[in-house]
Amino acid sequence: MYSSSPKKGFLEVICGPMFSGKSEELIRRLRRAQIGQQSVISFNPGIDTRTPSHKIASHNGTSFQAVTIQSPEQMMNFITTTHNVIGIDEAQFFSADLVNIICDLIDSGKRVIVTGLNLDFKAVPFGTIPLLMAIADTVTKLSAICVLCGNDAYLTQRIVNNEPAKFDDPIIKPGAQESYQARCRSCHVIDKKPLWQKTL
Numbered sequence: 501m502y503s504s505s506p507k508k509g510f511l512e513v514i515c516g517p518m519f520s521g522k523s524e525e526l527i528r529r530l531r532r533a534q535i536g537q538q539s540v541i542s543f544n545p546g547i548d549t550r551t552p553s554h555k556i557a558s559h560n561g562t563s564f565q566a567v568t569i570q571s572p573e574q575m576m577n578f579i580t581t582t583h584n585v586i587g588i589d590e591a592q593f594f595s596a597d598l599v600n601i602i603c604d605l606i607d608s609g610k611r612v613i614v615t616g617l618n619l620d621f622k623a624v625p626f627g628t629i630p631l632l633m634a635i636a637d638t639v640t641k642l643s644a645i646c647v648l649c650g651n652d653a654y655l656t657q658r659i660v661n662n663e664p665a666k667f668d669d670p671i672i673k674p675g676a677q678e679s680y681q682a683r684c685r686s687c688h689v690i691d692k693k694p695l696w697q698k699t700l
Protein backbone atom coordinates (compact mmCIF):
# COMPACT_ATOMS: atom_id res chain seq x y z
CA MET A 501 0.00 0.00 0.00
CA TYR A 502 1.47 3.33 -1.00
CA SER A 503 1.86 5.53 2.04
CA SER A 504 0.20 8.92 2.15
CA SER A 505 2.62 10.12 4.81
CA PRO A 506 3.80 13.63 3.94
CA LYS A 507 7.25 12.97 5.39
CA LYS A 508 9.11 10.27 3.52
CA GLY A 509 12.24 8.59 4.72
CA PHE A 510 15.66 8.09 3.22
CA LEU A 511 17.78 5.20 1.95
CA GLU A 512 21.53 5.14 2.40
CA VAL A 513 23.62 2.31 0.89
CA ILE A 514 27.15 1.60 2.12
CA CYS A 515 28.89 -0.81 -0.25
CA GLY A 516 32.35 -2.01 -1.21
CA PRO A 517 34.50 -5.15 -1.05
CA MET A 518 35.25 -7.18 2.04
CA PHE A 519 37.49 -5.43 4.59
CA SER A 520 36.45 -1.95 3.40
CA GLY A 521 34.83 -1.03 6.73
CA LYS A 522 31.15 -1.20 5.71
CA SER A 523 29.92 -2.53 9.06
CA GLU A 524 32.16 -0.05 10.87
CA GLU A 525 30.59 2.81 8.90
CA LEU A 526 27.08 1.46 9.58
CA ILE A 527 27.85 1.25 13.31
CA ARG A 528 29.17 4.83 13.24
CA ARG A 529 25.95 6.12 11.66
CA LEU A 530 23.71 4.12 14.02
CA ARG A 531 25.64 5.30 17.11
CA ARG A 532 25.48 8.89 15.86
CA ALA A 533 21.68 8.59 15.51
CA GLN A 534 21.39 7.09 19.01
CA ILE A 535 23.41 9.95 20.46
CA GLY A 536 20.92 12.23 18.71
CA GLN A 537 18.12 10.57 20.75
CA GLN A 538 16.73 8.74 17.73
CA SER A 539 15.23 5.28 18.05
CA VAL A 540 17.45 2.80 16.23
CA ILE A 541 17.02 -0.87 15.36
CA SER A 542 19.32 -2.99 13.26
CA PHE A 543 19.26 -6.38 11.58
CA ASN A 544 21.71 -8.88 10.17
CA PRO A 545 21.26 -12.15 8.30
CA GLY A 546 21.55 -15.38 10.24
CA ILE A 547 23.87 -16.94 7.69
CA ASP A 548 26.81 -14.70 8.55
CA THR A 549 28.82 -16.88 10.92
CA ARG A 550 31.06 -13.94 11.80
CA THR A 551 28.18 -12.42 13.77
CA PRO A 552 26.33 -15.28 15.46
CA SER A 553 25.44 -13.37 18.63
CA HIS A 554 22.81 -10.84 17.61
CA LYS A 555 25.15 -8.02 16.81
CA ILE A 556 26.69 -6.26 13.87
CA ALA A 557 30.44 -6.71 14.19
CA SER A 558 33.13 -4.87 12.29
CA HIS A 559 36.58 -6.25 11.58
CA ASN A 560 38.09 -3.61 13.85
CA GLY A 561 36.22 -4.96 16.88
CA THR A 562 33.32 -2.52 17.22
CA SER A 563 29.82 -3.93 17.44
CA PHE A 564 26.18 -2.86 17.64
CA GLN A 565 23.18 -4.81 18.91
CA ALA A 566 21.19 -6.35 16.07
CA VAL A 567 18.28 -8.69 15.53
CA THR A 568 19.48 -11.70 13.55
CA ILE A 569 16.85 -12.72 10.99
CA GLN A 570 16.56 -15.36 8.30
CA SER A 571 14.27 -13.47 5.91
CA PRO A 572 13.58 -9.76 5.36
CA GLU A 573 9.87 -10.19 6.21
CA GLN A 574 10.89 -10.90 9.81
CA MET A 575 12.01 -7.29 10.20
CA MET A 576 8.36 -6.22 10.32
CA ASN A 577 7.88 -8.19 13.55
CA PHE A 578 10.38 -5.90 15.26
CA ILE A 579 10.03 -2.47 13.64
CA THR A 580 7.57 -0.16 15.40
CA THR A 581 6.20 3.28 14.56
CA THR A 582 8.62 4.80 17.07
CA HIS A 583 11.75 3.63 15.25
CA ASN A 584 13.43 6.41 13.30
CA VAL A 585 16.47 4.61 11.93
CA ILE A 586 16.79 1.03 10.62
CA GLY A 587 20.19 -0.53 9.92
CA ILE A 588 20.57 -3.64 7.75
CA ASP A 589 24.01 -5.29 7.57
CA GLU A 590 25.21 -7.75 4.89
CA ALA A 591 22.06 -7.15 2.86
CA GLN A 592 23.38 -9.06 -0.16
CA PHE A 593 22.39 -12.27 1.61
CA PHE A 594 18.68 -11.39 1.81
CA SER A 595 16.10 -12.30 -0.83
CA ALA A 596 14.73 -9.81 -3.35
CA ASP A 597 11.75 -9.24 -1.03
CA LEU A 598 14.08 -6.91 0.85
CA VAL A 599 13.72 -4.23 -1.82
CA ASN A 600 9.94 -3.86 -1.51
CA ILE A 601 10.16 -3.91 2.27
CA ILE A 602 12.79 -1.17 2.26
CA CYS A 603 10.71 0.93 -0.14
CA ASP A 604 7.70 0.59 2.19
CA LEU A 605 9.86 1.61 5.15
CA ILE A 606 11.10 4.69 3.30
CA ASP A 607 7.52 5.61 2.36
CA SER A 608 6.53 5.36 6.03
CA GLY A 609 9.21 7.88 6.96
CA LYS A 610 12.05 5.65 8.14
CA ARG A 611 15.71 6.33 7.53
CA VAL A 612 17.12 3.02 6.28
CA ILE A 613 20.88 2.36 6.17
CA VAL A 614 22.00 -0.76 4.30
CA THR A 615 25.44 -2.31 3.89
CA GLY A 616 26.38 -4.94 1.37
CA LEU A 617 28.91 -6.26 -1.10
CA ASN A 618 28.09 -4.62 -4.43
CA LEU A 619 30.16 -7.28 -6.22
CA ASP A 620 30.76 -10.94 -5.43
CA PHE A 621 34.17 -12.64 -5.73
CA LYS A 622 33.59 -12.99 -9.49
CA ALA A 623 33.16 -9.21 -9.73
CA VAL A 624 29.50 -9.77 -10.61
CA PRO A 625 26.84 -7.47 -9.04
CA PHE A 626 25.69 -9.18 -5.86
CA GLY A 627 22.04 -9.87 -5.03
CA THR A 628 19.82 -6.86 -4.44
CA ILE A 629 22.64 -4.42 -3.66
CA PRO A 630 22.90 -3.00 -7.21
CA LEU A 631 19.14 -2.36 -7.21
CA LEU A 632 19.27 -0.76 -3.77
CA MET A 633 22.17 1.43 -4.95
CA ALA A 634 19.98 2.67 -7.80
CA ILE A 635 17.05 3.42 -5.49
CA ALA A 636 19.15 4.94 -2.71
CA ASP A 637 19.29 8.63 -1.85
CA THR A 638 23.00 8.29 -1.07
CA VAL A 639 25.56 5.63 -1.97
CA THR A 640 28.87 5.39 -0.15
CA LYS A 641 31.28 3.14 -2.03
CA LEU A 642 34.15 2.24 0.26
CA SER A 643 37.50 0.78 -0.74
CA ALA A 644 39.87 -1.51 1.10
CA ILE A 645 43.63 -1.80 0.57
CA CYS A 646 44.83 -4.37 -1.97
CA VAL A 647 46.78 -6.99 -0.02
CA LEU A 648 49.18 -7.51 -2.94
CA CYS A 649 50.08 -4.00 -4.11
CA GLY A 650 48.65 -1.53 -1.60
CA ASN A 651 46.43 0.33 -4.06
CA ASP A 652 42.77 1.00 -3.35
CA ALA A 653 40.82 -2.26 -3.60
CA TYR A 654 37.25 -2.40 -4.87
CA LEU A 655 37.11 -6.17 -5.45
CA THR A 656 37.03 -9.26 -3.26
CA GLN A 657 39.35 -12.16 -4.10
CA ARG A 658 38.20 -15.61 -3.06
CA ILE A 659 41.02 -18.04 -2.27
CA VAL A 660 40.42 -21.80 -2.25
CA ASN A 661 43.32 -24.08 -1.25
CA ASN A 662 45.73 -21.16 -1.65
CA GLU A 663 44.62 -20.62 -5.26
CA PRO A 664 42.28 -17.99 -6.72
CA ALA A 665 38.75 -19.41 -6.84
CA LYS A 666 37.25 -20.29 -10.21
CA PHE A 667 34.32 -18.35 -11.66
CA ASP A 668 32.04 -21.37 -11.46
CA ASP A 669 32.95 -22.32 -7.89
CA PRO A 670 29.82 -22.12 -5.73
CA ILE A 671 29.47 -19.26 -3.28
CA ILE A 672 29.95 -20.73 0.17
CA LYS A 673 29.06 -19.39 3.56
CA PRO A 674 30.67 -16.09 4.51
CA GLY A 675 32.76 -15.65 7.61
CA ALA A 676 35.78 -17.68 6.53
CA GLN A 677 37.88 -14.52 6.48
CA GLU A 678 41.06 -16.34 5.57
CA SER A 679 39.42 -17.36 2.29
CA TYR A 680 38.90 -13.80 1.05
CA GLN A 681 41.16 -10.84 0.31
CA ALA A 682 40.57 -7.29 -0.81
CA ARG A 683 42.29 -6.68 -4.14
CA CYS A 684 42.52 -3.95 -6.76
CA ARG A 685 41.36 -4.62 -10.30
CA SER A 686 44.91 -5.33 -11.50
CA CYS A 687 45.58 -7.94 -8.81
CA HIS A 688 42.12 -9.56 -8.82
CA VAL A 689 42.29 -13.00 -10.45
CA ILE A 690 39.29 -14.77 -11.95
CA ASP A 691 39.28 -17.25 -14.82
CA LYS A 692 36.20 -15.91 -16.65
CA LYS A 693 34.36 -12.68 -17.21
CA PRO A 694 30.59 -12.49 -16.82
CA LEU A 695 28.52 -12.32 -20.00
CA TRP A 696 26.46 -9.24 -19.24
CA GLN A 697 23.80 -9.82 -21.85
CA LYS A 698 22.97 -13.06 -20.07
CA THR A 699 22.92 -11.64 -16.56
CA LEU A 700 20.90 -8.50 -17.23
Ligand SMILES: [Zn+2]
Pocket residue numbers: 646647648649650651683684685686687688
Ligand atom coordinates in the same frame (compact mmCIF):
# COMPACT_ATOMS: atom_id res chain seq x y z
ZN1 LIG B 1 46.62 -4.63 -6.28
